[in-house]
Amino acid sequence: MRMSNRRQLRGGGALIKIDIRGQVCPNATGAVFAAMHRLPGCEALEVTSDYPPARTTIPMLAHQLGATCAIRELEGGQFIVVIRRSDTTEQATSQEDHHD
Numbered sequence: 001m002r003m004s005n006r007r008q009l010r011g012g013g014a015l016i017k018i019d020i021r022g023q024v025c026p027n028a029t030g031a032v033f034a035a036m037h038r039l040p041g042c043e044a045l046e047v048t049s050d051y052p053p054a055r056t057t058i059p060m061l062a063h064q065l066g067a068t069c070a071i072r073e074l075e076g077g078q079f080i081v082v083i084r085r086s087d088t089t090e091q092a093t094s095q096e097d098h099h100d
Contacts, residue, residue: 015046017048021078066085
């Protein structure tokens with residue numbers, strides 16, 4: 001996995017890019033899972049992949065972790081998944097976990 005430097009987003013957060021081309025599960029999903037847990041609120045993670053099942057597994061993982069995502073197709077069977085997590089999503093999830 002290659003991880004690039006953070007880049008500033010318009011909304012004030014940062015965009016973190018990881019490249020998992022050539023990786024298959026469980027390594028591909030594991031790399032995204034690890035990166036998302038290092039992702040502070042209001043930041044985005046951009047994942048570049050060429051592994052077809054990741055079109056499904058990465059969005060499912062993002063949803064399970066309270067994030068949204070969008071897929072952009074590239075040439076040659078490659079694609080980019082942009083995952084966004086917000087402070088409000090994390091707070092809501094935290095409050096639901098502690099609610100009786």
